[in-house]
Amino acid sequence: TLARALPKGTFERLEIPRQGRGGNGFSNDSDRLLLSLNDVQQHYGAMMKLAEAAAASPGALAPCLVGSPDEGCVGTFVSSFASRLFRRPLTDEERTDLVGFWKNHRASDPSSALALLLRRLFMSPQLLFRPELGGAASGGVVALTAFEKASALAFTITDGPPDDELMADARSGALDQPDRLTFHADRLLAKADLARGVLTMMDELFRVNAVVGTPKDEVYQGYDAAIAEDMARETRAFLREALWNDKGSIETLLTARYTVANGRLASFYGLSGKAAGDATFTRVAVGQQPRAGILGQGSMLTTLAHANQNDVVKRGRFVRELLLCEEVPAPPPTVNAVPPPPMGDFTLRERLAVHSTDPGCAECHRLMDPIGFAFERFDGVGRYRDKDAGKAIDARGEIVGSRASDGTFDGLVELAAHLAQSTQVRDCVARTTFRFVFGRHEDDADACALEAANQALVANGGELRRLVAHLVTSPGFTQRAAQ
Numbered sequence: 001t002l003a004r005a006l007p008k009g010t011f012e013r014l015e016i017p018r019q020g021r022g023g024n025g026f027s028n029d030s031d032r033l034l035l036s037l038n039d040v041q042q043h044y045g046a047m048m049k050l051a052e053a054a055a056a057s058p059g060a061l062a063p064c065l066v067g068s069p070d071e072g073c074v075g076t077f078v079s080s081f082a083s084r085l086f087r088r089p090l091t092d093e094e095r096t097d098l099v100g101f102w103k104n105h106r107a108s109d110p111s112s113a114l115a116l117l118l119r120r121l122f123m124s125p126q127l128l129f130r131p132e133l134g135g136a137a138s139g140g141v142v143a144l145t146a147f148e149k150a151s152a153l154a155f156t157i158t159d160g161p162p163d164d165e166l167m168a169d170a171r172s173g174a175l176d177q178p179d180r181l182t183f184h185a186d187r188l189l190a191k192a193d194l195a196r197g198v199l200t201m202m203d204e205l206f207r208v209n210a211v212v213g214t215p216k217d218e219v220y221q222g223y224d225a226a227i228a229e230d231m232a233r234e235t236r237a238f239l240r241e242a243l244w245n246d247k248g249s250i251e252t253l254l255t256a257r258y259t260v261a262n263g264r265l266a267s268f269y270g271l272s273g274k275a276a277g278d279a280t281f282t283r284v285a286v287g288q289q290p291r292a293g294i295l296g297q298g299s300m301l302t303t304l305a306h307a308n309q310n311d312v313v314k315r316g317r318f319v320r321e322l323l324l325c326e327e328v329p330a331p332p333p334t335v336n337a338v339p340p341p342p343m344g345d346f347t348l349r350e351r352l353a354v355h356s357t358d359p360g361c362a363e364c365h366r367l368m369d370p371i372g373f374a375f376e377r378f379d380g381v382g383r384y385r386d387k388d389a390g391k392a393i394d395a396r397g398e399i400v401g402s403r404a405s406d407g408t409f410d411g412l413v414e415l416a417a418h419l420a421q422s423t424q425v426r427d428c429v430a431r432t433t434f435r436f437v438f439g440r441h442e443d444d445a446d447a448c449a450l451e452a453a454n455q456a457l458v459a460n461g462g463e464l465r466r467l468v469a470h471l472v473t474s475p476g477f478t479q480r481a482a483q
Helices: 037-055 071-086 092-108 113-122 146-158 164-172 178-189 196-205 225-245 250-255 263-269 298-303 312-322 348-356 359-375 412-420 423-438 444-459 464-472
Strands: 141-143 258-261 282-285 396-399 407-410 479-481
Touching: 037 113, 071 092, 071 113, 092 113, 146 164, 146 178, 146 196, 146 464, 164 178, 178 464, 196 225, 196 423, 196 464, 225 250, 225 258, 225 263, 225 298, 225 464, 250 412, 250 423, 258 263, 263 298, 312 348, 312 359, 348 359, 359 396, 359 412, 407 412, 423 444, 423 464, 444 464
Parallel strands: none
Antiparallel strands: 141 479, 258 282, 396 407
16 A cells, blocks of 8 residues: 555665664574664654655545545544554554544644654554564463564564465464464465565575675676676575475575576576576576585675685685584684785695694684685686686585584585585574574573474475474464563
């Protein structure tokens, strides 16, 4: 309704505060979702513009609002429109208060009354925040209300408010039945176009958008802003393909021997099967190139590299922290973390050998460098190469000192296969998904829930969408400790 009432592009032009990633690694971290005074002022300005734009087309909001609407018209509009904004039915007291607010302003300035009413609705805490107050406590536990469950489920899976079907079950009380919650979780997870929240999780986890604007030197001929945009679209399209059109498992995500590219990007990578002028993004086999899954994407390889050379350390650290859930300490302030520049006929592997001999560097770099070497057959913008400084690439690597993932490999394909079979990677994926679904970092009290998530991942063959379904239908998702 609101979209129909607004000029095209209104939402896109609004300057609404955006939260960065917090302690759980995602932008939905509950500890970060606070509004500073500047945030409130920025949001107020945006909502004022939105209210003015919507009030300029009253007929698109409700036909009876055109001209001089009466109290009954406004009351009916408020009951319907505000209920959608608040994601629950209005109470009689709220309805009376809002209609009274409109009446008071109509008496002094009829032309601004609707815009002021909309401004108040758009600035309401009931719209801006997602209440989770629940009902009466029982046995030290408070269960979310049906409408709170609907919002929690919808915002987690779809990154948006509940749809009509979910709201109908909340209104009827059917959502209090566990099987109905499972039904809606499965329904919303069935299509990528609905499950935008899951895609947001993957997008933020793998930092897909970071490639846009990543600077590169002239040493990488052919790389430009358009290619960077293609790489971001490639990874997002690959995630949709792997999670909805393929098996949707951890193994698929890591080891798939295809990407999803347009002709320009396929040509940039040197892949066959797409005409250079083909603008559509479709599945493309990687052929003989040693690419594998999400780690073989240009967005990953480009971001995890320097402007003029590869970054073995950054690539190894990415795997260690994102897929093994092991934290690598930052270098001491006395250590120069800048890698040695390209030097004649010395390969990057040879130049980094100093890390294995310098006591101040060796302990941490042994955890990262041997993993990063597996990526060396790809340059700093994701193109395949077989030589560095005129010498054949040595892409042999090793994971050491891990909790349960030690092993050797030669190149990215073998590394991906090794990680896909790791119980530690599975545990890390369960833990990371838990953090996104619950909007917070885990603590000691979550040990049983994390173990149950791990078991669910094993039982469903590593399917990531089934893991999300398990978490959003688990007791902890809709229950809170009474305080």
